[in-house]
Amino acid sequence: MRGGGFGNRGGGRGPFGRGGPGGGHGGGRERKRMFEGGELRMVMLLLIEQEPRHGYDIIRELEARTGGAYAPSAGVIYPTLTLLEETGLVAAQASGAKKLYAITDEGQAELDKSRAEAEAALARLEALRKRGEAMDMGPVFRAMTNLKAVLQQKALDAGNKAQLLDVAEIIDEAARKIERL
Structure with missing residues (x-):
């Protein structure tokens, strides 16, 4: 199973590649698969x-x-x-x-x-x-679900590549801010 949820042991692959936003093999924690x-x-x-x-x-x-x-x-x-x-x-x-x-x-x-x-x-x-x-992860899970729904809708409505690149930049920036917490 790739992406989504807690628990991928597929090398921590996701939108940032292996190891999280920093990329590469080091620095990020690798997560286990759920199953x-x-x-x-x-x-x-x-x-x-x-x-x-x-x-x-x-x-x-x-x-x-x-x-x-x-x-x-x-x-x-x-x-x-x-x-x-x-x-x-x-x-x-x-x-x-x-x-x-x-x-x-x-x-x-x-x-x-x-x-x-x-x-x-x-x-x-x-x-x-x-x-x-x-x-008390409820608010975080709610926010993640909301983000997922909005992203899916934007992807369906995506008529222009520039807008999708803007969305990707916003997500990358949010990830960087969360990582610095």
């Missing part, structure tokens, strides 16, 4: 085991478990659900315009083999929520 290897698949199976779910339900549940600090994108969740369905670990039923996913016997067997790993990953999410609550 390693097949952990997300197992966490999704664990959530679906609890009750059949839509993809959006999974996104919201994971976001709730982190207190808003992390919400996986639809671009991560839906392809993973498709993979789980194609490998026979979940079965999808049409539920209006959405698909409702339920765990299969194969999925249950796979989850049982990796339950400790899935539960440990969920515990990390809970720890992230508790850390955020202790630091």
